[in-house]
Amino acid sequence: MASLLCRTGAGEYAAYCASKFGLVGFTEALAEELGGTGVGVWAVCPGLVDTLMTRKAGISPAGRGGLIEPESVARVILALATRRRRDRSGSAVDVVR
Numbered sequence: 001m002a003s004l005l006c007r008t009g010a011g012e013y014a015a016y017c018a019s020k021f022g023l024v025g026f027t028e029a030l031a032e033e034l035g036g037t038g039v040g041v042w043a044v045c046p047g048l049v050d051t052l053m054t055r056k057a058g059i060s061p062a063g064r065g066g067l068i069e070p071e072s073v074a075r076v077i078l079a080l081a082t083r084r085r086r087d088r089s090g091s092a093v094d095v096v097r
Helices: 014-033 052-056 070-081
Strands: 043-046 092-095
Touching: 014 043, 043 070, 070 092
Parallel strands: 043 092
Antiparallel strands: none
């Protein structure tokens, strides 16, 4: 599980961004290592998800134009795992709604 913050750095989130950038690199390398085995690897990159952690950070659904529902992220993960989505293994897959 990555984040849209794997795409660009954000002040006050340096360690978080670095870990997500690293996760995308790990995903790309692992996909290459597993090439030809039939095993797919993806980094799922949601934006702000409506979770307890997000709310504790003071981010409200109304304040950000709406937060992503956790079920939306789960649907993307399920679609990747069952190969209903055709994203290339090693891809970072954004979830924005």
